Amino acid sequence: MTLTDWIGFIGVTILLIAYFLNLTNKLSKESLGYLSLNFIGAGIACFASILLDYMPFIILEGSWTIVSAYGIFQYFKKK
Numbered sequence: 001m002t003l004t005d006w007i008g009f010i011g012v013t014i015l016l017i018a019y020f021l022n023l024t025n026k027l028s029k030e031s032l033g034y035l036s037l038n039f040i041g042a043g044i045a046c047f048a049s050i051l052l053d054y055m056p057f058i059i060l061e062g063s064w065t066i067v068s069a070y071g072i073f074q075y076f077k078k079k
Helices: 003-023 032-052 055-078
Strands: none
Touching: 003 032, 032 055
16 A cells, blocks of 8 residues: 555544444534544545545545534534
């Protein structure tokens, strides 16, 4: 595996952990932990997609990162 593969693997793993923790009711979708894991995981996966120069996943993961950032912003706005 290349470095780019490892970067993508780490990002996707973080996203899957967030999803699993949400499905098992360990993290709610409104929690800072869930939003942060999504933001970090999607950002890392987006970076790997940029390194691969694969536009469909750059758009997907970039959008996921932006949506997660918006969720984090809303989280702190409510506090």
